[in-house]
Ligand code: SF4
Ligand code: SF4
């Protein structure tokens with residue numbers, strides 16, 4: 001059962017870094033599981049926490065928010081705000097006993113193709129162990 | 142979708158049974174329509190996991206109906222018209238959906254259709270005889286007690302326990318004949334005057350007839366059950382009509398005039414819950430929540446200076462009367478606004494009173510027909526001379542001159 | 545040591561007289577306080593006529609709306625040309641400060657009078673007139689310095705009952721002579737100015753006595769028991785669904801919440817309305833979809849919007865027709881969120897809302 005389950009991870013990837021990093025992983029033919037559904041955003045700070053909640057409630061097995069390393073944001077400060085918003089969102093999930101480990105924030109630069117593959121592999125393994133997001137079967141949301 | 146039976150055409154009904162109680166039978170009927178592919182999905186109230194509410198659910202999986210499907214729940218947490226609008230406001234329902242609602246909810250749906258907030262194309266409307274609902278607040282406070290109370294309501298058909306507007310509702314069933322109290326619906330489920338366990342399925346449109354035919358149900362004109370239903374429904378309609386008049390007279394003496402109105406809404410905290418749950422108030426951003434009602438501080442201070450003091454926020458009555466002027470022609474007396482008022486103001490009793498008068502004035506009945514325009518969305522060149530400040534007949538004279 | 549003025553009369557009468565006189569001699573242009581209308585309801589009012597001060601009931605134990613929200617509405621288009629004296633509760637003042645940080649109002653032109661707040665009864669008790677019968681019990685408890693029975697759960701659990709940013713703080717909690725002596729702590733020059741010429745006795749003393757500290761301990765214990773009762777961390781999605789399945793979608797919690805100031809809420813906007821195709825997808829996934837959709841989404845989303853600034857005022861719970869314990873949830877989750885940044889909403893108007901600022905090196909532990 002667990003073998004068959006390939007999680008669906010919604011990835012909000014910053015165009016300037018992580019998305020390019022994913023590209024690099026591709027052209028370098030680094031293997032990683034086909035679990036990620038990438039959505040390109042102009043900056044990690046474009047990711048409204050509501051996008052994450054919505055993905056989670058609509059049945060994504062996990063959500064990844066990824067952007068430039070602190071200090072490297074193309075817009076100077078975007079990812080600092082992202083980090084705070086994410087911290088708040090995660091705290092809300094934890095406080096309510098929701099599965100906060102289905103959320104992840106990672107900094108991956110354009111040159112870190114290897115790191116991108118590692119993050120996806122690691123995250124996918126973690127979610128595989130957890131199993132599908134039970135929320136996708138809920139009717140009374 | 143077509144208009145209800147025209148004058149003279151007799152009603153037909155098919156009896157249906159199979160459940161231990163009538164509501165179980167209704168559920169059985171609905172399951173059968175799903176099984177036979179009459180519809181792809183049903184929209185109906187379903188008991189929530191907490192057991193303390195009955196939200197509308199679009200159901201495809203029959204298992205959801207087991208022990209949960211509630212064709213006639215004890216409360217109306219969301220007005221069905223709102224549910225249908227939510228489903229179809231952005232375009233017709235994805236597939237063929239049968240929506241089962243109480244009569245006031247069906248009527249709200251029709252009004253919303255006329256207001257372009259509902260697409261009826263894939264919607265099959267089913268109404269059911271309604272004994273009223275309990276106040277949602279009472280039920281939330283003690284669901285178990287609520288369930289017991291509603292059992293009694295069903296038994297006695299109408300009871301002081303249901304909401305005040307339900308107690309005086311005279312449009313709790315489908316059109317009985319040609320008395321003009323019409324309602325657009327495809328199929329009506331009659332419970333009144335019929336033995337427990339049995340229900341009457343009355344088609345009101347060709348689509349309704351088709352569905353019955355598909356299920357090999359043959360509606361008959363006349364017949365004992367049909368006349369039992371009609372007699373009981375007629376009798377109750379009359380009685381409720383009288384009660385309505387009496388209650389409204391009493392209400393009138395309480396709310397007529399500015400001072401009485403002020404007193405009635407004195408406790409209003411401007412939460413606008415009443416507006417937001419009203420099916421007919423469909424605006425995304427209400428005028429009374431918009432920039433237009435946000436004034437510079439000087440304005441407020443000047444007004445306070447004029448009166449010595451003003452309530453803050455001011456304009457509570459402006460909101461109430463303004464809302465009336467926006468929607469009372471389409472008010473279906475459903476009581477949802479009153480349910481949602483945290484201050485227990487008899488909002489629906491006031492609104493339905495005003496609505497009845499406004500609707501009578503224009504000879505308009507919300508939900509009666511899909512083509513009859515809402516009076517404020519149309520006009521006649523010669524009408525309402527009595528409200529004009531001009532000598533009788535002046536308008537036509539002017540027109541002659543202009544012509 | 546702080547300066548305080550002692551008037552030789554009951555506290556509420558003292559306030560009324562002080563403000564009536566300030567209106568009369570033009571020291572203030574208007575007073576914003578609770579007032580009992582001729583029909584008996586108690587609402588906030590903007591009062592300019594000194595005579596009308598007789599109808600003011602500034603200490604009435606009910607909160608018809610969070611005054612922070614109302615004062616934001618008053619000053620949305622610009623500051624008042626004051627001075628306008630306002631008598632509001634600490635959480636209302638905090639809410640206003642949060643709104644001012646979001647450019648939804650102004651503190652300018654106001655003279656803030658607040659008090660050590662004993663809490664208020666649920667709005668329901670005001671809807672059905674029960675509060676009148678509870679006044680004696682209320683004021684007895686206030687005198688004794690104990691937590692007043694039957695006040696709202698969020699009030700019982702409120703640890704910020706001593707106002708921040710008040711020009712004048714009225715001593716209520718634990719004031720044994722609350723019905724005989726009106727004690728006003730003068731925190732600012734503006735406050736001191738206002739009481740000039742009203743007589744009374746000026747002295748020096750501490751507002752935060754040992755009794756008040758003991759009272760705070762009691763409130764903290766109440767908070768702990770509220771949190772223990774809520775068992776939020778054990779909720780999970782099933783628990784959330786159970787709590788919110790009776791939500792009727794009236795959005796009263798949002799319209800009553802002072803922190804929610806948007807004209808058009810995101811959750812009512814076009815963006816999150818389901819298209820027919822969305823319904824189709826969801827139906828396929830689940831076999832059934834609640835309609836209207838997005839109940840849990842709305843509440844979780846609102847938490848991300850207001851949690852950081854929630855002042856625990858309880859207005860959301862008060863207005864909820866089906867008694868969902870919203871403020872208990874928002875208070876607890878909000879506090880957890882605020883703790884990340886050591887933030888106390890409404891304490892200091894100069895301090896940025898944490899989500900509108902950042903530090904370059906922080907929160908490193910949350911990145912993986
Ligand atoms: S005003 Fe009240 S009674 Fe009339 S339709 Fe709206 S919610 Fe129903
Ligand atoms: S629901 Fe009640 S309190 Fe709220 S605005 Fe309507 S009448 Fe006023």
Ligand code: SF4
Pocket residue numbers: 790791792793794795796797798860863864865866867868870
């Ligand atoms: S006030 Fe209560 S019923 Fe209304 S939206 Fe909020 S939680 Fe739901």
Ligand code: SF4
Pocket residue numbers: 797800801802803804850853854855856857858859860861870871874875
């Ligand atoms: S969420 Fe509730 S308790 Fe918090 S500030 Fe808003 S209304 Fe007050």
Ligand code: SF4
Pocket residue numbers: 798803804805806808809810811845846849850
């Ligand atoms: S929930 Fe968010 S979007 Fe809605 S009113 Fe509150 S702050 Fe604004």
Ligand code: FES
Pocket residue numbers: 014015016017042043044045067068072073074075078079
């Ligand atoms: S541009 Fe990559 S995080 Fe801002």
